[in-house]
Structures are given as structure tokens and as C-alpha cells.
Amino acid sequence: MWIIFVAENIKMPGEKCKALPLEMTAPWTNPAPLADVPDGEVNLLHRSAWSDVNNPLRVEFKPWYDIPPPVPGSERVDVFLDDERNVIETKTWALPMSDSDYFIEVSANKLPEGEHKLGFIMTNFNDVPDVSDLYTITIDKTAPLLGCSDQLVVQPRQVAIFQAPTASLDEK
Numbered sequence: 001m002w003i004i005f006v007a008e009n010i011k012m013p014g015e016k017c018k019a020l021p022l023e024m025t026a027p028w029t030n031p032a033p034l035a036d037v038p039d040g041e042v043n044l045l046h047r048s049a050w051s052d053v054n055n056p057l058r059v060e061f062k063p064w065y066d067i068p069p070p071v072p073g074s075e076r077v078d079v080f081l082d083d084e085r086n087v088i089e090t091k092t093w094a095l096p097m098s099d100s101d102y103f104i105e106v107s108a109n110k111l112p113e114g115e116h117k118l119g120f121i122m123t124n125f126n127d128v129p130d131v132s133d134l135y136t137i138t139i140d141k142t143a144p145l146l147g148c149s150d151q152l153v154v155q156p157r158q159v160a161i162f163q164a165p166t167a168s169l170d171e172k
Contacts, residue, residue, distance in 0.1 A: 059089070072095060075123060075125055
């Protein structure tokens, strides 16, 4: 896809700007989600993606321009969960952006448990916002319950076998 910049796309003082024809694909995460399993959670994030506040989840984006805009300015991305009003992280870049700039790190404490729709709003150099496609992620912070208590279960026969040698040692 090529974007051709023409004068009508550049915001002049006092003029309304027009949206650029962008293709805002869904973001993705690094680390990537675990492989889906039948009857399991969709795009379940590994524990390392949300458990360490010193190791934030990296939300990455496909560059939205094939060529950088020919004007100075800045662009902003607001990452949200489930609803465009629930922004969990924001970042602003000065133009031109490098291909390695298309990411935002999201702190673990901003990632609640549950299945979420992850998306972003990119506001371009003309102050025109565009919303990405959504990406489903699942964050499961609940420890697994394996159907047993924390008590040690010992069978009576095992206790008897274990005690027998101890008793014979005491007699000697």
C-alpha cells in the first residue's frame, strides 16, 4: 500500500484536515501468547507477560506508513483494553519514526485478569485519530486448583512400613 501525500492531507492553520487512508492492523504482543488448545483460553499470555512489573508487556504495531510523512510533527498511540475509553498506555513520537519505534511497553499492573480485546488509537501528525483492529488476549492470574488440599496425604500402610524400621532401631 502506498500513501501519497498531497496538499489536502496537510493541516494548514485554521483548516480542517482529512484522514489519511491508513490500514490499522491489530497489535500483537511480545512475548507472544501460548498456542491455543481445544476448550482453552484464546491467546493466553504466558505468566512472564504480566507477572513482573520490571519486565513490561511489549505491544507492537505494524508501521502505518509505507513512507514517512514529509512534514515535521508528532504522532501518538493510545493502547486500550476492551473499550477505546480504557487507555492503559500512551506514547508520542516525533516524526520521522524509525521502524523500530512501533511499540509501547505496558506495565504488568495495568493488565487485569480476564479475556480482553487489545487495540490502539493512532493520532497522526494532522491530529486525525484512527482505530486499529482488535486482538484478543487472555490473562489468567489465578493459581491452578488441582482438586486437593495443602495437607499431606499419607496412606496408613505407608505409615506402618515407615514406623517399623524406626522401632527396631530404638530397641538396639
